[in-house]
Amino acid sequence: MRIGELSERTGTSRRLLRYYEEQGLIIASRGANGYRDYDEATVDRVIQVRGLLDAGLPTRIIKQILPCLDKPRAIYFPDATPEMLATLEEERDRMARRAECLLRNRDAISEYLDAVREYNRV
Amino acid sequence: MRIGELSERTGTSRRLLRYYEEQGLIIASRGANGYRDYDEATVDRVIQVRGLLDAGLPTRIIKQILPCLDKPRAIYFPDATPEMLATLEEERDRMARRAECLLRNRDAISEYLDAVREYNRV
DNA sequence: TCGAACCCTCACATACGTGTGAAGGTCTAC
DNA sequence: GTAGACCTTCACACGTATGTGAGGGTTCGA
Numbered sequence: 001m002r003i004g005e006l007s008e009r010t011g012t013s014r015r016l017l018r019y020y021e022e023q024g025l026i027i028a029s030r031g032a033n034g035y036r037d038y039d040e041a042t043v044d045r046v047i048q049v050r051g052l053l054d055a056g057l058p059t060r061i062i063k064q065i066l067p068c069l070d071k072p073r074a075i076y077f078p079d080a081t082p083e084m085l086a087t088l089e090e091e092r093d094r095m096a097r098r099a100e101c102l103l104r105n106r107d108a109i110s111e112y113l114d115a116v117r118e119y120n121r122v
Numbered sequence: 123m124r125i126g127e128l129s130e131r132t133g134t135s136r137r138l139l140r141y142y143e144e145q146g147l148i149i150a151s152r153g154a155n156g157y158r159d160y161d162e163a164t165v166d167r168v169i170q171v172r173g174l175l176d177a178g179l180p181t182r183i184i185k186q187i188l189p190c191l192d193k194p195r196a197i198y199f200p201d202a203t204p205e206m207l208a209t210l211e212e213e214r215d216r217m218a219r220r221a222e223c224l225l226r227n228r229d230a231i232s233e234y235l236d237a238v239r240e241y242n243r244v
Numbered sequence: 245t246c247g248a249a250c251c252c253t254c255a256c257a258t259a260c261g262t263g264t265g266a267a268g269g270t271c272t273a274c
Numbered sequence: 275g276t277a278g279a280c281c282t283t284c285a286c287a288c289g290t291a292t293g294t295g296a297g298g299g300t301t302c303g304a
Contacts, residue, residue, distance in 0.1 A: 004250065014251090016292070033300060035251055051223040056178025058290070068234035069227060085235065092231040099224040101173040102217045105191060109214040112190035113207065126280065136281090138262065155270060157281055180260070 001038045003028075010046040017046065023059040025049050025066065056098060061091055123160045125150075132168040139168065145181040147171050147188065178220060183213055 007014050020026050021036075026045055028036035048069065052062045064087065129136050142148050143158075148167055150158035170191065174184045186209065 002251075013293080015294085018253095019291075031251095033251075034253095035300085052227060053291080054178070055220045055223045055227075056176070060290095065227065065231055069230045085238065088231055088235060092228050092235070095224045095228040095231075098177045099221040099228065101177045102221040102224070105174060105177075105187065106214050106217045106221065108191045109187055109210055109217075113210060113214070116207065124281075135262075137264080140283090141261075153281095155281075156283095157270085175261075182260095 001040070001042075003036050003038070006038050006042060006046065009043050010050070012046055012050060020046065020049055020059070024063050025059060055095075057095075064088070065091060123162070123164075125158050125160070128160050128164060128168065131165050132172070134168055134172060142168065142171060142181070146185050147181060177217075179217075186210070187213060 003014050003017055006012075006017060017026070021028055026038070026042055026049070028038050028042075031037050049062060049066075053059070064084070068088065125136050125139055128134075128139060139148070143150055148160075148164055148171070150160050150164075153159050171184060171188075175181070186206075190210065
């Protein structure tokens with residue numbers, strides 16, 4: 001699939017798809033004419049990347065954690081240095097803290113909305 | 123308390139404290155000499171703001187949701203227009219989605235780390 | 245064969261959170 | 275009264291994710 005289709009199917013501008021490639025988050029083979037050629041799985045990958053970006057992670061980190069997120073990651077464990085594992089652990093904890101913060105504040109907003117609705121009903 | 127103390131107690135540069143004020147996230151009264159004067163509650167507020175920023179929310183949004191997060195927000199309900207309520211609801215849902223994404227990927231990382239550890243043990 | 249609709253690279257632009265430093269005022273302790 | 279530590283505003287700079295457009299090649303249908 002070419003970049004236009006991937007763009008439409010993921011709701012992501014062509015510019016950003018090229019940027020993600022530049023950052024090493026997705027890969028594309030090239031046709032004889034130089035056009036990028038994506039395979040089907042890239043759709044999901046782009047959606048995942050966007051989710052992580054929207055969740056506040058920089059591409060640098062996303063690039064690091066993506067290999068752990070591949071579905072059939074089974075057989076080969078890349079040269080996972082202890083430092084890299086430590087980084088991953090750290091990042092995992094950061095993510096947990098972020099999620100906690102988000103949920104806490106989400107609840108607070110919900111409470112507030114409930115209170116306002118109650119107030120307006122009376 | 124002056125900006126230096128607030129900076130130390132929140133682990134936030136003076137520059138950023140001034141920026142948060144400029145963005146309407148915190149307020150400070152001024153002494154006769156022009157120095158900012160913060161009250162005790164500002165410490166918690168700054169920490170909350172930092173958490174939200176780290177969770178990926180822009181100051182624009184944080185400014186909007188902060189009023190709902192004040193502890194004794196009881197008595198007055200500000201002129202909560204329907205549009206603002208809708209925005210809040212939307213933002214709440216976005217936060218939930220982000221949190222979900224973070225937790226999902228956190229779990230994936232955990233799984234990966236477990237697998238690697240298992241692999242290295244054998 | 246022409247035009248539309250793709251694709252390419254390159255480069256400049258913007259918003260946002262943040263750093264850094266200049267130029268200068270205030271306060272405190274020696 | 276002077277040095278040092280604090281404060282002020284202002285302004286320029288950077289990294290990151292994104293937009294936009296120029297200049298140019300390719301493909302395909304009328």
